[in-house]
Amino acid sequence: MLDHELINRTLGAALRTGGEFAEVFVEDKRSSSATLDDGRVEELTSGRDRGAGIRVVVGDTTGFAHTADLSETGLRNAADAAAAAARGGGGGVREVAVTPVDTPRTNGARIAPEDVAKATKVELLSLADAAARGEGNAITQVSARYGDSRRRILVANSDGLLAEDDQVRTLFSVSCVATGDTGLQTGRESTGRTIGFELFDEADVEDMARRAAGRAITKLAARPAPSGAMPVVVGPGGGGVLFHEACGHGLEADLVAKAASVFAGRVGEEVATPLVTLVDDGTMAGEWGHFTIDDEGRPAHHNVLIQDGVLTDYMWDHLRARKEGRPSSGNGRRQSYQHLPMVRMTNTYIENGSDDPADIVSSTDNGIYVAQLGGGQVNTATGDFVFGMTEAYLIENGEITEPIREGNLIGNGPEVLTRIDALGDDFAMGSPGTCGKDGQGVPVGDGTPTLRVTSLTIGGTAA
Amino acid sequence: MTDLNELARSILAGAAGDESVEVCVGRAVETEVRVHGAAVESLTVAESHGIGVRVVVDGREGIAHAGSFDDDVVRTLLHEARDNAGFAEPDDRVGLARPDGVAVVAVDRWDRAVETTSTDDKIALALELEAAVTAADERVRGVRAAIYGDTRSETAVVNTHGIDAHTSATMASISTSVLVDDIDGGTRTGGAVDAARGPTALDVAKVADLAVARGLQLLGAGPPTTGRPLVVLEPRFAATILALVAGMLSGERVVKGRTPFADRIGDAVAAGALTLYDDPTDAASLGAAATDGEGLACRRVPLISGGSLDGYLHDTRSARGLGTSSTGSALRAVRGTPGPGHRSLHAAPGDGGLDEFIAGIADGLLVASLQGLHSGVNAVSGDFSVGVEGVRIRDGALAEPIREATLAGAIPRMLLDIESVGADLETQPGGAIVPSLVLAGLTLGGGA
Numbered sequence: 003m004l005d006h007e008l009i010n011r012t013l014g015a016a017l018r019t020g021g022e023f024a025e026v027f028v029e030d031k032r033s034s035s036a037t038l039d040d041g042r043v044e045e046l047t048s049g050r051d052r053g054a055g056i057r058v059v060v061g062d063t064t065g066f067a068h069t070a071d072l073s074e075t076g077l078r079n080a081a082d083a084a085a086a087a088a089r090g091g092g093g094g095v096r097e098v099a100v101t102p103v104d105t106p107r108t109n110g111a112r113i114a115p116e117d118v119a120k121a122t123k124v125e126l127l128s129l130a131d132a133a134a135r136g137e138g139n140a141i142t143q144v145s146a147r148y149g150d151s152r153r154r155i156l157v158a159n160s161d162g163l164l165a166e167d168d169q170v171r172t173l174f175s176v177s178c179v180a181t182g183d184t185g186l187q188t189g190r191e192s193t194g195r196t197i198g199f200e201l202f203d204e205a206d207v208e209d210m211a212r213r214a215a216g217r218a219i220t221k222l223a224a225r226p227a228p229s230g231a232m233p234v235v236v237g238p239g240g241g242g243v244l245f246h247e248a249c250g251h252g253l254e255a256d257l258v259a260k261a262a263s264v265f266a267g268r269v270g271e272e273v274a275t276p277l278v279t280l281v282d283d284g285t286m287a288g289e290w291g292h293f294t295i296d297d298e299g300r301p302a303h304h305n306v307l308i309q310d311g312v313l314t315d316y317m318w319d320h321l322r323a324r325k326e327g328r329p330s331s332g333n334g335r336r337q338s339y340q341h342l343p344m345v346r347m348t349n350t351y352i353e354n355g356s357d358d359p360a361d362i363v364s365s366t367d368n369g370i371y372v373a374q375l376g377g378g379q380v381n382t383a384t385g386d387f388v389f390g391m392t393e394a395y396l397i398e399n400g401e402i403t404e405p406i407r408e409g410n411l412i413g414n415g416p417e418v419l420t421r422i423d424a425l426g427d428d429f430a431m432g433s434p435g436t437c438g439k440d441g442q443g444v445p446v447g448d449g450t451p452t453l454r455v456t457s458l459t460i461g462g463t464a465a
Numbered sequence: 466m467t468d469l470n471e472l473a474r475s476i477l478a479g480a481a482g483d484e485s486v487e488v489c490v491g492r493a494v495e496t497e498v499r500v501h502g503a504a505v506e507s508l509t510v511a512e513s514h515g516i517g518v519r520v521v522v523d524g525r526e527g528i529a530h531a532g533s534f535d536d537d538v539v540r541t542l543l544h545e546a547r548d549n550a551g552f553a554e555p556d557d558r559v560g561l562a563r564p565d566g567v568a569v570v571a572v573d574r575w576d577r578a579v580e581t582t583s584t585d586d587k588i589a590l591a592l593e594l595e596a597a598v599t600a601a602d603e604r605v606r607g608v609r610a611a612i613y614g615d616t617r618s619e620t621a622v623v624n625t626h627g628i629d630a631h632t633s634a635t636m637a638s639i640s641t642s643v644l645v646d647d648i649d650g651g652t653r654t655g656g657a658v659d660a661a662r663g664p665t666a667l668d669v670a671k672v673a674d675l676a677v678a679r680g681l682q683l684l685g686a687g688p689p690t691t692g693r694p695l696v697v698l699e700p701r702f703a704a705t706i707l708a709l710v711a712g713m714l715s716g717e718r719v720v721k722g723r724t725p726f727a728d729r730i731g732d733a734v735a736a737g738a739l740t741l742y743d744d745p746t747d748a749a750s751l752g753a754a755a756t757d758g759e760g761l762a763c764r765r766v767p768l769i770s771g772g773s774l775d776g777y778l779h780d781t782r783s784a785r786g787l788g789t790s791s792t793g794s795a796l797r798a799v800r801g802t803p804g805p806g807h808r809s810l811h812a813a814p815g816d817g818g819l820d821e822f823i824a825g826i827a828d829g830l831l832v833a834s835l836q837g838l839h840s841g842v843n844a845v846s847g848d849f850s851v852g853v854e855g856v857r858i859r860d861g862a863l864a865e866p867i868r869e870a871t872l873a874g875a876i877p878r879m880l881l882d883i884e885s886v887g888a889d890l891e892t893q894p895g896g897a898i899v900p901s902l903v904l905a906g907l908t909l910g911g912g913a
Contacts, residue, residue: 040721044526046549049531049542051801064507070514070533080511087508120552143721147584157745167606175791179723179845186725188847227850229873229910262609262644264652340509377840379852383609383644383654388852390840409850410841412871412910415841440610459688459912461841461850461871 003028003156005165008074012056013160013193016081021058021065021088023324024081025159027297028054028072029339033151034115038127040143041135046120056080057340058088060322065089069096069341078252094316100164103457111170111198115150118199123148126207130176136216140222142186143179146211150199158300165299171290171445173434176211189217190392192447194434196292203259225407226421227394229284230319233369234411234458235362235397239430240375242448244455245280246350246437247378247387248415249273253282253307253315254333254345254439255322257382264385264416267312273313274419275328280308282317284332284348290434291447292351298343305307305331308419316317319345332381337442347437348448355425359452364400370460371395371402372411377435385415388461410461417456467534469491469621470631476518479543480625483791485521486543487624487759490740491799496584497614505532508588520546524555530800558720558786561760563626565790570761572745572753574634579615587613590639595674596641597751604684605677606652609642610865615664620799622760628886630760630909636751638693638894639672654866655680660751681856684835686866689911695829695884696872696904697822700831700891701903704810707740707741708895710876711807713844714768714776715795716783725847729774735880737772740813743794752809752896758797766792768903769880778886780805800807812899815886822885822903829858830909847876852910871910882906 007028016024018068033049049464054077065087069080114152130146153169175192176311193205218453234245253414265273274280281375284302286292293302306314318326322345363371388410395402431449473488480486497509516539517530527550529542538653597612602895619633640658657665657675718724728732735741740761745754745763754763759781767775779787780795795803825833836852842848850873857864887901 035900036552042554042865045528045802046551046552047528047547047802048549049529049530049532052535052538053532061503061504063505066507066509066511068509068511070512083510087510100841120549124552135665138695143723181722184722185847188843188845223871227873229871229908232690257609260609261607283696340511340513342509375839379840380838381654381836384868386836386852386854388837388841388871390837390850405493407846407848408843409848409873410837410852411869412837412852412869414869459871459910460867461873461910463848463850463873463908 003030003154004072005175007101008077009158012081013158014078015078016056016058016062016085019085019089019158021060021085023059023160025090025157025391026054026055026411027339028156031151031153033149035147035149036127036193038123038131039145041131043127044123051338051348054080054340056084057342058084060064060088062344063088066342075429084183092138099162100158101162102164107383113171113199114153115172115198120379125201126174130207130211130270132267133211134176134178137212137320138219140176140182140219141215142181144176149173150428155297159299162358162400165295167293167295169196169223169293170198170218171196172198174205174207174400176214178215178218184222184224187218188222192433194290194332195288195289197288217408220405221407224407224465227406227409228460228464230464231457231459233366233450233454233456235371235454236450237371237373238426238428238452239432239449240372241450241453242351242432243375243378243435245450246347246448247380247389247415250279250347250382252382252385255316255318256345258316259322262383269315271313272311272313273310273416274308275422276311277422277425278308278419279353281306281353282347286349288443289349289431289447296332296334297336298330300330300332300334302348303332308385316346317347319343335444337444341442344440346439346444347446350454351449352451354427354451357424357426359426359428362426362452363402364396364455366397366400368455369397380415387415388412407464412461413457418458421456422453423456424454428452431461466628469619470623470629472534473621473623476539476543477623477625482727483522484633487490487519487561487621487622489517489797489799490618491515491618491620493616493618495616496587497612498588498591500611502593503592505588516542517800518542518546519561521561522550522552523558524551524557524559524794525553526559527553528802534798535865544755549614552689560781560785560804561624561626562566562791564628565761566763567764567793569755572746572748572755574662574753576635578663578665579617580634580663581639590664590667590669594639594641594669594673597669598641598676601673601677602681604645604681605643606646606749607644609644609654611641612669618814622758624760628760630756631684635659635662635869637667639667639888640678641668641672643676643680648685653680653686658894662811676884677831681867682856683866686854686868688869688913689793689857689867689909690854690913691910693906694909695826696907697819697829697831698902698904699819700889700899701893702835703895703899704895704897707807707810707812707897707899710880711743711768711778711810714874716777716787716805717780718844719777720783720786723845727776730776732774733772734774735769735772736883738815738886739769739772739880739883742811743778743807743809744811745808747809747811749892750809750896750898751827751894754808757793758795758803761791761793778805778807808896810897810899812886814888814890814900816888817885818889819901820885822901823858824861826858831856831858831863849874849876867911869912872907874907878906885906
């Protein structure tokens with residue numbers, strides 16, 4: 003993407019004021035999306051973003067500048083700005099020579115988005131619309147969205163690293179509104195993979211549309227959710243967001259270092275029931291949080307965070323790892339070249355247990371069964387988190403009965419981990435997500451088998 | 466420096482005879498300082514560029530955007546947007562803004578102090594904030610974040626119907642999140658933010674004091690028992706809740722039948738004490754603006770008067786859908802599609818304030834934080850359920866703090882059940898100017 007000599011000169015300029023570490027991150031991203039709403043293809047959008055972010059580290063201070071101008075002058079100006087921001091003193095000239103790293107390309111999309119006709123992408127939307135409306139007159143609104151992106155990145159730093167990656171992601175979602183005597187209810191279904199248009203060889207958009215419509219129709223009969231603490235069974239696939247919020251963020255080394263995590267200083271301790279083995283794994287080919295190298299040029303890793311209930315490690319980026327004299331765990335990510343990297347999750351999941359999912363439900367006298375979760379949020383310092391349930395049912399006398407309206411669940415991370423008393427053998431990955439932290443969003447995946455938490459607080463309106 | 470309107474017009478010049486074209490060009494210069502442990506953790510200085518092009522031909526719309534002013538990128542945009550338009554289906558609602566004769570109210574949104582204040586002085590503000598937080602109370606265990614940030618931005622919107630607008634604004638803010646030791650060895654957190662047009666108007670001491678006080682008021686908090694207390698919202702939370710309401714009054718949602726407030730103009734949708742309007746012409750609001758995202762003059766838009774629904778927020782497209790005119794409420798990121806929304810929500814003042822409200826409540830909750838708004842609010846049905854922290858009110862006085870709790874209800878019902886509207890108008894960093902509110906009928910869920 004950039005001439006190696008130009009990269010060397012830019013890194014040299016960045017280190018001119020005495021920086022200990024300098025990095026150039028170059029990104030060229032093309033994206034396209036198409037939306038259908040109200041039975042009509044509304045609009046197609048194409049986007050192009052290209053630029054470089056340069057950071058210089060001196061002691062505990064990072065200077066950062068970014069530019070959309072990739073000429074020698076543009077890069078030099080950004081390097082100067084980053085160097086001035088870091089201001090180490092010392093000065094002097096440092097020569098930098100980068101060596102390309104051969105990274106295994108697991109990200110190869112079979113069908114690149116730019117090779118697919120726009121008409122073909124648009125057709126998917128109409129198929130989904132017709133399928134959703136075919137589910138009955140109760141379906142009054144359907145919207146569908148197709149999106150793809152191709153993100154080429156190059157990372158070079160003063161340690162001599164030079165790595166490149168080519169990341170292709172494809173996404174499809176359908177949302178339906180059902181109208182009934184009880185008002186309006188919504189249902190949504192989405193799929194997203196770090197692959198090309200071949201996504202639609204495996205994902206049937208008509209099936210997705212019917213599921214989204216079914217969800218909205220089911221909720222027309224939903225009664226208000228109860229409120230208060232009770233057992234909660236989370237179905238396969240969706241539970242990942244629970245762990246993402248309950249402990250994932252708290253295991254990010256930058257928050258741990260600021261003592262802003264309830265899990266700080268607890269490596270080696272039993273933090274969860276022995277059923278729980280939690281993994282963050284950027285190497286899972288095709289998954290939404292997958293990549294070959296992270297946004298600091300480090301290869302993706304399979305990182306075991308909790309093994310049989312015992313906290314084994316945190317997630318690390320370059321800066322935090324460097325301070326501790328250990329390798330990065332491949333968790334340094336950023337939203338774009340306009341952002342500094344920080345510790346982020348990739349694909350976070352709980353390994354299979356050995357319980358029969360049917361037994362987990364039948365052994366729950368009264369509680370809630372959550373089939374689909376929405377987004378969540380956590381305060382890592384207190385461990386208190388919430389997440390939304392978008393499809394949920396009552397469990398009465400060991401049976402899944404009536405649908406309930408959506409609402410949030412709230413819990414405390416360290417407490418919830420010790421309250422997981424059943425784990426199924428039906429592991430599945432959940433819906434693609436966007437994880438937000440300090441204003442930056444990155445794609446993440448998650449997964450779990452069916453599991454039960456003995457007590458979570460439900461935020462319903464039925465007292 | 467590139468003249469943004471000139472750049473936009475140069476793209477417009479390529480429009481074919483049967484095409485309507487709109488070009489939006491933006492530029493922003495930002496500084497952000499994060500400090501930790503009395504040292505600069507990171508300092509970001511950057512300039513970013515964006516261009517968005519919309520083409521409408523035969524009722525079909527296509528969009529292309531880019532984050533660069535480079536010739537090779539700029540040249541492709543009109544062609545790409547035009548190509549995209551060919552794949553959309555025609556719709557009468559699609560169309561670009563036309564000058565509507567509404568006069569632009571000039572609002573001064575530029576504080577030169579953003580340019581003239583040295584980077585060292587900006588760093589000093591963040592360091593000062595962290596030091597003030599740390600020194601405020603011995604129970605302060607750490608500071609999760611102490612941040613100074615500012616931006617200088619300008620945007621041009623030009624279209625083939627004669628729109629040619631330019632806006633510019635500065636903004637500066639400081640924010641912090643503090644960690645305090647709880648009695649049981651746990652941690653509670655408190656946060657505060659201040660924003661203004663420039664750095665010299667920021668109040669470091671006030672932000673530090675507020676953040677620490679907000680953390681300390683939650684010491685000893687535990688889950689509450691489930692119930693239906695009266696809920697007291699300080700202006701900052703009233704602004705959060707009223708923003709949800711305004712979101713449900715978006716013309717786009719009305720056109721598509723995705724809000725419980727569709728087709729209800731003239732109905733009593735709220736308690737008589739509530740009067741709500743959007744007014745970006747009020748220079749006191751940080752959401753103030755002269756022109757909207759399509760280049761039309763911003764204006765005062767009545768939403769609810771004395772509890773009765775006045776109307777909706779419209780951009781050109783949603784207005785065409787309802788056979789009315791744009792209210793100058795188009796919001797847009799340079800690289801996105803415009804959509805109607807509020808900039809500067811105002812609620813008319815009522816009587817009383819927090820102290821009077823608390824003194825008059827036998828069973829209540831003073832909210833201290835709301836969590837999970839993005840996952841817990843359904844704007845289509847109006848149902849909401851969010852995580853909440855706060856302090857219970859018993860017999861007219863503040864009592865025990867609570868956490869790990871939920872607050873749930875339905876927005877249409879909640880508006881009708883507004884118990885009181887305060888007189889204590891407060892300007893919020895997000896642009897709203899609203900007073901405290903007391904709400905009835907919400908369910909507080911807890912594990913105790």
